[in-house]
Amino acid sequence: MEEAVIQSGLSYAILRPTLIFGDEDILVNNIAWPLRRLPVFAIPGDGTYRLQPVLVEDVADHAVRAGQPGENVVTDLVGPEVYSFREFVELIAKRSEAAPACFRCRRVWRICLRNP
Numbered sequence: 001m002e003e004a005v006i007q008s009g010l011s012y013a014i015l016r017p018t019l020i021f022g023d024e025d026i027l028v029n030n031i032a033w034p035l036r037r038l039p040v041f042a043i044p045g046d047g048t049y050r051l052q053p054v055l056v057e058d059v060a061d062h063a064v065r066a067g068q069p070g071e072n073v074v075t076d077l078v079g080p081e082v083y084s085f086r087e088f089v090e091l092i093a094k095r096s097e098a099a100p101a102c103f104r105c106r107r108v109w110r111i112c113l114r115n116p
Contacts, residue, residue, distance in 0.1 A: 002074070013066030015059070017077040022056030028092060035089070035098040042105045047086030052078040 005012050021028050035041055054077050062077055083091065089102060 014074040017059045019053040021053045032096045035093045041100045041102045048084050054079040
């Protein structure tokens with residue numbers, strides 16, 4: 001898709017945000033909900049995979065600037081902090097005042113990936 005846009009001859013701004021978070025985002029709230037209500041939380045895989053979440057307002061600011069006349073751009077939008085998924089879940093738990101036991105579910109995760 002990006003290549004088709006680039007080859008079209010039209011002006012373009014392609015923004016590639018990572019995990020977007022903000023006050024009403026779905027992903028963080030979907031993680032926070034079971035953290036607050038359940039005694040355990042499953043971390044898919046080993047939890048060491050990295051995330052670099054970006055604030056929704058920062059994505060919006062970049063989109064407005066990229067939409068101004070000027071050069072064509074392709075930009076990866078990332079936040080300043082890098083977390084493992086486990087660290088990210090622990091941060092959400094702390095901010096949600098939740099303290100479930102987190103455990104890794106490597107085997108179950110592999111089975112799910114093989115049998116969609």
